[in-house]
Amino acid sequence: MTESTWKVVMDGDGVTISGDQFSLTTNGSDPRNMETVVSELQSVTRATYGQYCGLSRAIEMVGERWGLLIIRDLLVSPKTEAELSRGLPLIPARLLSMRLRELTFSGVITPVDGSAGADAADAHGESGAGRRYELTEYGRALEDTVLALGRWGAMALAAPRPEDVVTEDAVLSALKSTYHRDAAKDVTMTVELHVGGVVVHTVVDAGRLELHRGPTSDADLVVYAGLELKALLNGDLTPADALESGDVTVTGSPDLLDHFVEMFHLPQLPRPVAA
Incomplete structure (x- = not known):
């Protein structure tokens, strides 16, 4: 079996990827166009996995x-x-x-x-x-599957890559995936969370969870977590240490941060390679 060599060229005509038996060229110099070309080819030629599963x-x-x-x-x-x-x-x-x-x-x-x-x-x-x-x-x-994949993938998160963004939907999904109803059955609390430039808020009422975009005027606790949220939720950073270091700041009773972390936390598993 011989190895094939791929060549990538970007010029005024577009992006060209070529190999021993093919050449693909996009219109325009945006490299994302190639992703569209490849996906369109896959949609035409896509075969099944051949698995009755x-x-x-x-x-x-x-x-x-x-x-x-x-x-x-x-x-x-x-x-x-x-x-x-x-x-x-x-x-x-x-x-x-x-x-x-x-x-x-x-x-x-x-x-x-x-x-x-x-x-x-x-x-x-x-x-x-x-x-x-x-x-x-x-x-x-698919909701349980998507939330479980989110929890699993979060364990591999390290520092954000240059192209990474934080969105409201991603934060709301992350909160739902890490919520533990049993820890919230006796809790009534509204928390406003600031992370990565995004603001959302949660309402917990005797175990029932509501998730909302944006700030709220009824917050019992406002948490400015930045990108330390993951460390706070997986136990790498305790609420006390987070507040003492200034990595996390709050408006409201600091004790409420302990309740928040008890209700929203990631499972502890052997640390994977950070992605």
Whole structure:
């Protein structure tokens, strides 16, 4: 078996990736265009895994790049294509449209007419952005799986990469995935959380959890965690140490931070290689 050599060239004509038996060139110099080209080729030539297995079918339906992040954001709320694009800024517009078509075809999501206040243009700048996408009952059944994957992946998070962003949907999903109802059954508390430039708030009432975007005027505790939130939730940083170091600051009783960490925490597992 001989090794093939791939060559990548970026010039005024676009991006070209070539090998011993192929050459792919995009129109334009944005390297993300190549991702769209490859995905479109995959959608035409994609073969099954040849496995009569539920996991195989699931990966065929939702395992393509960006698919699970689209589902994550739709688990928070229905969205237009433009709203999904803003929450996933690195996805090319054509690729987002393709994923939405694929997920719709698989019965995971469905388009619905939006309200009059919806955006005036979709990710392509076209009309019809009042159309929102929401999960079907079949698609919403993925919630436990998506939350479990989020918990699992969070254990490998290290320092953010230059291209990484923090979004409201990602923070709300993370909070839901780390919530422990048993620790909150006797707690009534509203917490406003500031992390990575995002502000959300949680309402806990005798074990019942509500998650909301933005600040609230009814907060019992306001937490400014920055990117130390993960260390706080997995026990690497205790509330007392976090407050003493100044890595985390609060408005309200510092004792409430202990209750917050008891209700929202990551499991302790052998530390993986940081991603």
